[in-house]
Amino acid sequence: xxxxxxxxxxxxxxxxxxxxxxxxxxxxxxxxxxxxxxxxxxxxxxxxxxxxxxxxxxxxxxxxxxxxxxxxxxxxxxxxxxxxxxxxxxxxxxxxxxxxxxxxxxxxxxxxxxxxxxxxxxxxxxxxxxxxxxxxxxxxxxxxxxxxxxxxxxxxxxxxxxxxxxxxxxxxxxxxx
Amino acid sequence: xxxxxxxxxxxxxxxxxxxxxxxxxxxxxxxxxxxxxxxxxxxxxxxxxxxxxxxxxxxxxxxxxxxxxxxxxxxxxxxxxxxxxxxxxxxxxxxxxxxxxxxxxxxxxxxxxxxxxxxxxxxxxxxxxxxxxxxxxxxxxxxxxxx
Numbered sequence: 001x002x003x004x005x006x007x008x009x010x011x012x013x014x015x016x017x018x019x020x021x022x023x024x025x026x027x028x029x030x031x032x033x034x035x036x037x038x039x040x041x042x043x044x045x046x047x048x049x050x051x052x053x054x055x056x057x058x059x060x061x062x063x064x065x066x067x068x069x070x071x072x073x074x075x076x077x078x079x080x081x082x083x084x085x086x087x088x089x090x091x092x093x094x095x096x097x098x099x100x101x102x103x104x105x106x107x108x109x110x111x112x113x114x115x116x117x118x119x120x121x122x123x124x125x126x127x128x129x130x131x132x133x134x135x136x137x138x139x140x141x142x143x144x145x146x147x148x149x150x151x152x153x154x155x156x157x158x159x160x161x162x163x164x165x166x167x168x169x170x171x172x173x174x175x176x177x
Numbered sequence: 178x179x180x181x182x183x184x185x186x187x188x189x190x191x192x193x194x195x196x197x198x199x200x201x202x203x204x205x206x207x208x209x210x211x212x213x214x215x216x217x218x219x220x221x222x223x224x225x226x227x228x229x230x231x232x233x234x235x236x237x238x239x240x241x242x243x244x245x246x247x248x249x250x251x252x253x254x255x256x257x258x259x260x261x262x263x264x265x266x267x268x269x270x271x272x273x274x275x276x277x278x279x280x281x282x283x284x285x286x287x288x289x290x291x292x293x294x295x296x297x298x299x300x301x302x303x304x305x306x307x308x309x310x311x312x313x314x315x316x317x318x319x320x321x322x323x324x
Contacts, residue, residue: 165305
């Protein structure tokens with residue numbers, strides 16, 4: 001079952017998520033969103049996924065927040081009153097709750113956490129776990145998959161990151177080389 | 178917008194001054210040791226870039242932007258993608274298919290290929306995140322007047 005630490009983290013995650021949506025100031029919302037990422041990162045650690053935790057902390061809580069802050073500071077802030085006035089339409093609440101309930105119906109169909117019968121452990125996962133050291137000599141299976149077995153996918157991801165940089169340079173019409 | 182964005186708090190500047198070398202080293206460690214411990218190129222690259230971002234927040238975005246070489250950063254981003262592509266195409270020379278790192282000769286050929294790939298990813302990510310930050314903040318705008 002869920003440990004007390006995980007329970008506390010999950011509850012605070014939900015609380016922080018509501019705060020992000022309900023805080024009036026955009027700057028405050030950005031900072032609270034960083035806190036959300038930080039709680040999420042700790043949760044990843046408790047779920048024994050340190051690689052994801054490191055990414056969440058560095059990208060989610062760190063760099064994304066600074067990018068948001070910089071963009072907010074260099075653009076004109078909308079009036080706080082115009083962003084959120086505290087009233088929510090009942091139909092919106094009904095729709096959100098309805099969708100959540102419909103999605104919740106699928107929850108019992110999910111395998112238990114860590115179950116060896118989960119579909120995720122059925123396909124290529126055992127192969128990666130077995131072959132990571134003998135084939136590539138890499139102890140960190142996450143790295144073995146990302147940079148070894150599935151490096152073509154990762155190459156695509158790096159190209160996306162690179163494209164983001166190129167896009168910004170093109171938009172600001174900077175000829176750097 | 179205010180032009181003078183330098184932050185003068187001694188606590189902030191001294192803390193950043195003290196911590197930056199350690200965070201930078203941790204970023205490089207994450208990048209180089211992705212094969213044997215937590216992390217990899219993506220995470221390491223972001224941590225390295227975050228050092229520059231922290232410096233910018235502490236010592237002023239414009240001042241840090243002046244200190245950086247835009248051409249070098251763009252070149253680094255290109256170099257990372259190109260070296261990843263080269264390592265990916267390398268196995269073709271050893272009767273493998275592209276990105277089949279096990280085709281590299283030697284007992285640790287695949288391991289070295291993956292480590293080069295990790296560093297290439299790290300270089301591209303670090304350079305790109307730095308470019309994104311300074312372009313979006315206008316810190317690379319030397320004249321900086323028109324905004």
